[in-house]
């Protein structure tokens with residue numbers, strides 16, 4: 327047999343039909359659904375008299391619109407259009423008989439945090455969701471990617487997706503990370519090197535010692551932002567850490583089935599002589615705590631750097647950089663650490679897991695915030711409960727943070743958690759696009775520890791000075 | 794789905810790279826449960842000021858581009874989220890074809906599901922068409938999907954690539970789900986085999 331990459335192996339195991347031109351029907355093992363990109367898909371099923379092909383493989387949870395305030399059980403906390411969307415998901419989940427975690431359920435949270443937490447996401451699976459950050463699930467060695475609403479309808483109706491295979495790209499992070507450097511810094515630094523279109527047409531496999539050393543939480547952070555690098559998906563070969571994370575989760579296999587699964591999972595790695603269409607290698611020790619300065623995730627720099635000038639760039643990026651610098655209200659040449667911060671947001675499917683909250687709390691312990699407002703939005707009700715049990719919640723509250731309920735919140739500001747025009751935010755989420763966190767809002771992306779450091783000093787700060 | 798074969802229309806120039814889906818349709822408009830009606834909010838934050846007045850300098854607000862059916866843009870168009878609201882808004886505005894050097898993956902495939910043809914051309918050719926588009930309503934660009942050609946207003950012809958299956962579906966307005974359901978037996982036999990090979994799924 328010819329050598330294969332991990333992606334080749336998962337792909338081959340899921341092709342239900344292949345046409346002569348290479349167009350495939352890829353079988354989908356898990357379909358995750360949220361309230362924003364699904365109403366039109368369910369409506370489409372209804373209009374054509376179709377049903378959900380396999381409701382047992384379909385999981386729904388509202389996350390984008392839901393308020394994260396403590397009083398959210400009160401319907402008045404939602405705007406009417408948000409309420410309609412969430413109610414539509416309630417109804418659709420019931421009517422089509424799919425698994426559902428309503429807002430009132432402690433297991434509710436961001437879809438990409440709930441899936442792995444409940445054991446829905448397992449190695450070797452194909453996982454899709456009408457959401458680009460589905461890439462997160464690749465951390466388990468599953469092929470996971472975002473789809474549009476028409477495709478959501480297609481998967482609901484057929485449990486397959488019409489796909490052509492992508493190319494293979496290897497991103498290797500060699501050696502060890504230095505203290506204060508996290509999974510977030512890895513994934514942002516990779517995009518800094520490849521650009522936001524560098525992964526277009528590829529599925530990325532992240533490998534190397536620094537990736538192996540990451541926890542499952544950290545690996546999810548890395549894969550989460552594969553899409554920001556333009557890749558269809560990002561994945562990491564499963565290993566003992568992966569199995570340990572999955573073992574005992576509510577929907578993970580048990581007993582003999584677990585053993586059978588494990589036997590297959592252990593074959594899921596890229597063969598030594600597999601072919602790669604593109605290879606990018608970074609040294610772990612070269613990666614520094616990083617932040618974004620502009621309005622594209624590729625606008626990444628080490629915290630020790632200065633704001634660039636538009637003239638530092640070439641081609642179309644000159645105008646784009648100029649526009650970014652103006653939008654962000656910065657001056658070329660100013661040290662990044664001079665940038666004052668109004669607001670801190672810790673949360674999202676990139677960094678809303680327990681390890682992220684621990685990292686931020688470790689910096690915040692016994693300190694007070696120097697920013698106007700700061701909020702922590704746990705990625706799920708279970709993360710929230712665990713953080714309370716571990717005493718992290720109290721550390722955040724004592725420091726002056728708001729301790730919120732689970733949801734997407736200020737990552738995309740579809741609920742009331744938004745930035746005002748000109749308000750500058752240190753955020754642990756994944757997108758710094760213009761207006762992403764609220765019209766005119768200014769977003770700097772960074773790790774939870776870096777966001778905590780900024781909260782304490784009131785400006786972008788090198789977290790290593792606080793360790 | 795609407796068929797796409799030939800189009801001769803006004804092209805609007807939008808010479809920015811990395812036009813993301815948040816720019817195309819900001820999230821406050823994702824709260825709809827319908828596919829239609831998003832055209833008025835296409836490029837909302839670039840198109841309107843804080844008081845909801847049109848910003849006259851934005852290309853789609855200029856009289857000569859209000860009826861544009863083609864958009865010419867920079868590299869990596871449609872990056873960001875998977876929201877199909879982006880192609881829905883583009884289509885609802887009346888644009889049926891986008892021309893750019895490259896596209897984000899999910900956006901690209903979402904276009905085909907909505908009767909929009911996204912064409913990727915080398916930067917130099919996009920530059921020519923961008924100049925053409927800047928001539929406003931005096932310049933019509935012709936797109937022929939069957940022949941896979943674009944003709945500039947000066948008669949210059951560029952060939953473009955498109956996946957044969959996607960082309961076939963777009964030209965015939967075919968519904969993907971209907972096509973897939975014709976292969977129901979392949980899906981069933983796959984499921985039978987998977988139930989033995991990976992029963993835990």
Ligand code: SF4
Pocket residue numbers: 389390436437438457459674675676733734737738755756
């Ligand atoms: S947390 Fe942000 S990126 Fe993640 S699913 Fe929610 S909105 Fe999307």
